[in-house]
Amino acid sequence: MYNPMELMICCAARLLENGSTVAVGTGAPCAAAMLAQRTKAPELVTFYEAGGVAPLLPTMPISVGDSRTFYRAVMATSMADVMETCQRGMMDYTFLGGAQIDPFGNLNSTMIGKDYKKPKVRLPGSGGANDLASFCWRILVLTNHDRRRFVEKVDFLTTPGYLTGPGAREAAGLPPGTGPYRVITDLAIMGYHETTKRMEVLNLHPGITLEQVQANTGFVIAAREPLLTTAPPSEAELRILRDEVDPLRYIIGRG
């Protein structure tokens, strides 16, 4: 048996290739990177935006800048150094989240409401998300799947996905060849259509139907053929995740 959070973390970990670079935050993305390092990607290089490079995490960090993020690291540097490594084109993946995501993978983490000067709900803002989504080759999103989150139009476009569609990132001046790659939820794994750049379903998690995914998505979502079924977590993945990555169940306990 496994819970949805454990499955999401396994799906994310499987995407990270050995020898690649990833800018991670705290929480589930951090767990995914740790799991990847203990399974198929021992040479995965992790970066934390406050300046931690390739730490050997002794425990889950609480903050993207706390001392765990550079525990036995190869370098403790600056935010500009990490972000400029991304801007130079050396960051393969980043993990992001948000209060809202639209069909083109644009994210909102700034505000809910119509009036910027008087928001219904004020949220933190971009943080480093806009920078990472602008610079990193492939953007990964880990999030729960519901209609409040998956919306036709975000209230505030904090962080760029494919913006208005094909060619829009390049026209805006963002580095060519970058953009959203996968969205991993508790129901499915989504990718983006090669020409329309709209989100589409690639994998359904075990026991989930396409209708369920559509019912929990606030915009029309198609499936890419052939639609695959996600492999459940292996015994080895679950053992490592539970015993080594998150023994105190900070993250997987939320599943």
Next chain:
Amino acid sequence: MTTPLSHGDGPLYADPSANHAREFFRTKPRALVDKLMSVKDAVTCFVHDGDYVAVGGFGADRLSSAVCHEIVRQQKQNLTLSGHTATHDFQILAAGNLTGHGKLIARVDAAYIIGLEARGLSPHARRVMESGEVESTEWSNYVLAARFKAAAMGLSFLPVRSMLGTDTFRHSAAKEILCPFTGDKLLAIPACYPDVGVIHVHEADRFGNCRIRGTTVADPDLARASKKLIVTCERLIPSDDIRSDPTRTVVPFYCVDAVCEVPFGSYPGNMPYEYFSDEEHLRHWLEVENDPVEYKKFIDKYIFGVSDFAEYLQLCGGLPRLQKLRQEEFLLNRGR
């Protein structure tokens, strides 16, 4: 495919002129003199109503909590804040808004505000921002760091490749430009020369030469960009130590206006290699904010009711508590 160049509509709160900054820096004292003083005196002398204030560290990590508390205690008004990974710092300073002490935060360059990362959002900081009494301009973390870098370089702007195409850009004060060499579209971001910068470091001598262990975040640039700089340090060290290993100096004395020794000065935040964050206290602070009446009592006790940071530390459990956080930093309490 040429589209007209556009610009953000947000107000610009800090003068980006490199020439104006040079005029100021021409008059900034360079003498190797003793700058030791109390946090109270440093805030009295160097933080003025209406100032643009930049706080270093990364949220609650290596935060100059003592100076943030003192700014609130002295009821400074009408400040502009640099919201660069502003987590517990923003939360502390927001105690000067909607609590009967006037309006401490008037404007904010918002890259990250209100939140305390995985710990959740600050209810009081949200009330302050959702009330409409604080103006804001949007940025991203890297762009604010790069705005300090532009200022540290003595320039008026730098080009970057983020924020393009987004509402973050539309609500910023950045401008699109074309690279004069390649024709590529870039984002020009204005230099940020804060009126006063505040950083917390591991060690400093009485002249202001500073050492930081671990990540520097944006502090070396922020220190150079700031017209005036208040440094708090965990430990005051002899100047001979600085001279014995100058490679470790990350901020030189001539950037610094005040040196204040504040042991455990990042509490309840984390100070790398010294002590971990006090998650219990941070959780209590977040929870008590849900009720404005209880929150008022809380800040009356912990900020307005004490005369300095040492008294606050005492209220929070004093040395025994801090020693426990030191053990946690050294990973000695696992499984206990």
